Amino acid sequence: MILHQIEALAAAGVTDIVLAVNYRPEIMEKYLAQVRDRYLPPLNTPKPRLYHTNPYFEIQYEEEFGINITISIESEPLGTAGPLKLAEEVLRKDDTPFFVLNSDVTCDYPFKELAAFHKSHGDEGTIVVTKVEEPSKYGVVVHKPGHPTKIDRFVEKPVEFVGNRINAGMYILNTSVLDRIELRPTSIEQETFPAMVKDGQLHSFDLEGFWMDVGQPKDFLTGTCLYLSSLAKKQSKLLTPTTEPFVYGGNVLIDPSAKIGKNCRIGPNVTIGPDVVVGDGVRLQRCVLLSGSKVKDHAWVKSTIVGWNSVVGRWARLENVTVLGDDVTISDEVYVNGGSVLPHKTIKANVDVPAIIM
Amino acid sequence: MSLQIPHHQKANGNTGATKAVILVGGASRGTRFRPLSLDVPKPLFDVAGHPIIWHCLTAISKVPSIHEVYLIGYYEEHVFRDFIKDSSSEFPDLSIKYLREYQALGTAGGLYHFRDAILKGRPENIFVLNSDVCCSFPLNEMLQLTQERRAEAVILGTRVSEDAASNFGCIVSDSHTRRVLHYVEKPESYISNLINCGVYLFRADVLFPSIRTAIQRRADRPRLGSYRSSENLASSYMFDEEDTQKNEVIRLEQDILGEMADTNLFFVYETKDFWRQIKTAGSAIPANALYLQKAQQSGSSELAAPSANIKAPVFIHPTANVHPTAVLGPNVSIGPRVTIGPGVRIKESIVLEDAEVKHDACILYSIIGWGSRVGAWARVEGTPTPVTSHNTSIIKNGVKVQAITILGKECGVGDEVRVQNCICLPFKDLKRDVSNEVIM
Numbered sequence: 001m002i003l004h005q006i007e008a009l010a011a012a013g014v015t016d017i018v019l020a021v022n023y024r025p026e027i028m029e030k031y032l033a034q035v036r037d038r039y040l041p042p043l044n045t046p047k048p049r050l051y052h053t054n055p056y057f058e059i060q061y062e063e064e065f066g067i068n069i070t071i072s073i074e075s076e077p078l079g080t081a082g083p084l085k086l087a088e089e090v091l092r093k094d095d096t097p098f099f100v101l102n103s104d105v106t107c108d109y110p111f112k113e114l115a116a117f118h119k120s121h122g123d124e125g126t127i128v129v130t131k132v133e134e135p136s137k138y139g140v141v142v143h144k145p146g147h148p149t150k151i152d153r154f155v156e157k158p159v160e161f162v163g164n165r166i167n168a169g170m171y172i173l174n175t176s177v178l179d180r181i182e183l184r185p186t187s188i189e190q191e192t193f194p195a196m197v198k199d200g201q202l203h204s205f206d207l208e209g210f211w212m213d214v215g216q217p218k219d220f221l222t223g224t225c226l227y228l229s230s231l232a233k234k235q236s237k238l239l240t241p242t243t244e245p246f247v248y249g250g251n252v253l254i255d256p257s258a259k260i261g262k263n264c265r266i267g268p269n270v271t272i273g274p275d276v277v278v279g280d281g282v283r284l285q286r287c288v289l290l291s292g293s294k295v296k297d298h299a300w301v302k303s304t305i306v307g308w309n310s311v312v313g314r315w316a317r318l319e320n321v322t323v324l325g326d327d328v329t330i331s332d333e334v335y336v337n338g339g340s341v342l343p344h345k346t347i348k349a350n351v352d353v354p355a356i357i358m
Numbered sequence: 359m360s361l362q363i364p365h366h367q368k369a370n371g372n373t374g375a376t377k378a379v380i381l382v383g384g385a386s387r388g389t390r391f392r393p394l395s396l397d398v399p400k401p402l403f404d405v406a407g408h409p410i411i412w413h414c415l416t417a418i419s420k421v422p423s424i425h426e427v428y429l430i431g432y433y434e435e436h437v438f439r440d441f442i443k444d445s446s447s448e449f450p451d452l453s454i455k456y457l458r459e460y461q462a463l464g465t466a467g468g469l470y471h472f473r474d475a476i477l478k479g480r481p482e483n484i485f486v487l488n489s490d491v492c493c494s495f496p497l498n499e500m501l502q503l504t505q506e507r508r509a510e511a512v513i514l515g516t517r518v519s520e521d522a523a524s525n526f527g528c529i530v531s532d533s534h535t536r537r538v539l540h541y542v543e544k545p546e547s548y549i550s551n552l553i554n555c556g557v558y559l560f561r562a563d564v565l566f567p568s569i570r571t572a573i574q575r576r577a578d579r580p581r582l583g584s585y586r587s588s589e590n591l592a593s594s595y596m597f598d599e600e601d602t603q604k605n606e607v608i609r610l611e612q613d614i615l616g617e618m619a620d621t622n623l624f625f626v627y628e629t630k631d632f633w634r635q636i637k638t639a640g641s642a643i644p645a646n647a648l649y650l651q652k653a654q655q656s657g658s659s660e661l662a663a664p665s666a667n668i669k670a671p672v673f674i675h676p677t678a679n680v681h682p683t684a685v686l687g688p689n690v691s692i693g694p695r696v697t698i699g700p701g702v703r704i705k706e707s708i709v710l711e712d713a714e715v716k717h718d719a720c721i722l723y724s725i726i727g728w729g730s731r732v733g734a735w736a737r738v739e740g741t742p743t744p745v746t747s748h749n750t751s752i753i754k755n756g757v758k759v760q761a762i763t764i765l766g767k768e769c770g771v772g773d774e775v776r777v778q779n780c781i782c783l784p785f786k787d788l789k790r791d792v793s794n795e796v797i798m
Contacts, residue, residue: 263701263717265735281701281718283735283774298701298718300735300774315703315720317737317776333703333722335739335776352778352793353755 002103004227009099010067012111017067018090020083022074029071081188085181095175100188102169106223108209108230109170117205118172121149124201125173127193129165130211138166139189141204149203154194165204168211217305217323217340224288225269228253248285258289261297279314293324296332307343320354376423376501377476378485380414381465384432393766393783394639397728399437401429401489404710405642406649407660407673407691409441413649414487417495419449424485427452428476430468432459464607466614470569481562486610488556492645493633494652500559500627503536507625510564511618513538514557515626516633520548522748527554527611531626538624541615552626554611555633564622572613639781640750640762642725643740646708647689662686675711699734706742716773724763727784733773738763741779754779759794 002019009017021028072087084091084100091098097118099111110128118126129141140163144152155162167189180192196202210230214223228251231239240252246260249268254260258272261280271288272278278289279297287301292309295301299312304322306312312324313332322336325343330336334347338354341347345357382401391400401411408416411429418424429438438456445454457472469476469486476484483504485497493514500512515529528549530540542549608614618624632648635641650671653661664670669687674680675694684702692698693711701718709715709726716734723740732738740762741752752761759779766784771777778793786797 283718298703298720298735300718300737315718315737317720333705333720335737335778 004106005101005103005109006067006069008109008111009101012109012115014099014111015067016070016090016093018070018072018087020072020074020087022077022083077185078183079185079187081181081186081192082184084188085178085183088178091178092175097172097174100171100173102213104213104215105169105211106214106227107168107170107207107211110205110207114170114172114205118203121203123150123203124177124199125171125193125196126203126205127151128168128170128207129204130168130207131164132166133164135161135164135166141165141167143204144200149205150200151197151202151204153197154189165206168207169213218321220305221286221288221303221321224271225251225286228269228271255291287318307341375482376421376485377479377481377483378418378421378424378427378487378497379469379476380411380418380427380429380487380489381468382411382429382431382433382438382489384459384462385434390638391636392639393764393781394642394725394727396784397767399433400636401431402437402441403642404691404693405492405636405646405708406653407675407693408649410492410636410645411441411489412445413492414489414495415445415449415452415454417497418485418487419452421485421497421501423501425451425453426479426481427454428472429454429456429489430459430472431456432462434458462607464609464613466569466572466610467608469610470566470573470608473566477562477566484560484562484565486558486560490636491556491633492636492641492648493555493557493629494631495557496627496629496631497557497559500557503625503627504559504561507536508623509559509625510561510622511624512559513541513615513624513626514555515552515628516555516630517551517628518553518748519746520551523548523551523553525748527615528552529554529626536625536627538619538626541619543611543615552628554615555629556635558610564618568614568618568622569608572608572617576608576613635748638750638760639725639764640740640760642708643689643706643723643762644743644750646691647706650689650691669705681717693728706740723761725765727764727766727769727782729768730765730770732765732771733775735774736771737776737778738765738771739776739778752779754794757794 006017019028070090072083074083074086078086114126114128132138136158139154139156140158142152142155142163144150177192180195193202210226212219212223212226214220232251238253240247240254242250246264246266248265251269252267254272255274257274258276260278261282263280264278264282266284269286270284273289273291275292276289277294279295281298282295283300285302287304287306289295289306290308293306295306295312296314298315300317301312302319304318305324307324307328308326310324310328312318312330313334315333316330317335318330320338322338323340325341327344328341329346331346331348334350336347336351339351340356342358347357351357385399394403402409415427418427435458442454442456457475459468459471463471500514503509504512513529524545527541527543528545529538529552530550531538531552634644634648636645650673654671660673661670662668662672662674667682667685671689672687673691675692677694678692678696680692680698681700683700684698686704689706690704691708693709695712696709697714699715699717702715704721706723707721707725710728712729713726715721715732718734719732719736721732721738723742724738726732743750743752743761750761751758760781761779763777763780765782768785769782770787772789775788776791777788780792780795780797782788782797
């Protein structure tokens, strides 16, 4: 998912990216190494080099040309604003504005348009907003009377209708915003933005197309479907052509290193990652198979995320937002209905009702 | 092991000394076997590739002194015609006849009604088999016990768990002599875990007098509970006729065995082999498994040869069409003209004639009815019950559901549809996932 964001940022001319991480940085590091090996060569991005800079930036990947990716590790959770302060050195390399993205948001990233709009109003910050049907579940953005973009206030979970634009979790900010942030656990939504609103320095930018917060597995699957649909709409070359006999209903994205068996029916809305092995007679729909996973012959998988290196047995059936962690094994003929299975588990009996399996 | 018996029999100089009776019941019985009994009388339902009563007949055919077998029940005459015709050629040493009761007389009442036919040729011993049990029928061993103990009656018994025992007839016996001391049908409290298997051997000169005594006793002293208090006298006339009818129903279990324990040389032969009742439709699955295992142990040539895709024991009818990539077994029976597609998985199940299972479907612990269709990637699934359990229902989320999934005649399961712990009545089409339901 983060890769989509990186690609979109690079396409918008961004040169430095900081990944602010507070959970198991080695996973992100490993992932980026895989990204480098697998995806970046075709995108013309050379190999990164490892070196240490300062206590905050433990690992840095530097590309010879293209983009620099830095992983910033928080020793304690710093909220949503603190990590920006932590990355101040990179962000202040020059005084061009910087983007801030929540990693669990997926959409048609409009970074070029956003940067142009931000430049045009000249104030300190712009937040991307999206229109939703039920604004009462979110924080709603209210504009200054008579002004189309300047934000007047935020109303958290409004009881009566005040507007339907909500914070989409993407911003572009001037480096001066860093002066407003202290290096401590602090929230950009709760502290920084209200202060900027008070000074009349924050604008909104309407997002066209789909938007989805994919922090939950269910939303992740829906977000994947939306993303695949948008690829299909753009007739992206990344999608597996529907002329393949096993593709059913389209929206199928298969890594070139994955192996697909005979007599499968795959789709719609399926993502198959690197080194995945799909056996014979397998039925896949609305699911994501992460790298190194294996789905054996005749299995049936729907609305499921199959974790890295996991194995799904023959004639197994997974559905209803089943999520397998890393290295999970589902035995042959087992049925799992909405199970969240923690890493390294082996499931030998049916999971009939949704449950977390520890 | 049983080679001694015919010799013993011949030494006694008996000719036609033993007869066998299979109690087959009638159409108004066997309701618990629905939906399968809606289309085939339960005794003719195929388990392990053969009708339930074929397994009884096979056991009977191994007793050399038996030449005559009677099926007693109240099904219509034609029901058993084809079966008897086929069996007569398969078991040429047996004469097989159907004796039809015109009303349900009870298990003992039916025997008594046809006493003249049964006693013709003066048999010494009479086997009585309930058709709704599945076991190894150790008839020769029971006969041997009769000879050794000069028994007047022998009952086949088996041990079950203490909490299951009260669902059956319970036998209290002398552990040394094996003589039956006490017999109670479905007691309210725990009496013994040695239970009645529904297979008996009676001396002919003891059985019929015992039934006559029971009938006499019934006439003299109407059954308990029919004494009325004075306030019900006004309505008593209404019940008289019904009572008279009820009085004609004499059952072995309730009316005869208890009395025999008190007055006769009555012994129990305890089998250590498998035994199951075939009451509910779901109980056909354990019965199928047990008969297939028995066939496997005896090296039956009927079974499919084990291979990577055939996990023995599996019975495949010669007219069935099974794709080589399908994986079957263990304990699977595939009926005549069934079609099994590529990549299908079937385990612990019965697929009845003319059914079709499409590619990549998975069938576990289920019965697929005659002419039913199971779609591609469909999953039809029951729940395994413990090997020692005599119960075919399970408790799921506090609700009692059938462990075995059963599709009646000509049902359809759509592609990719999942059916779990359901009973599906004939001619239903299942287009969405269902679980824990009876589909009517």
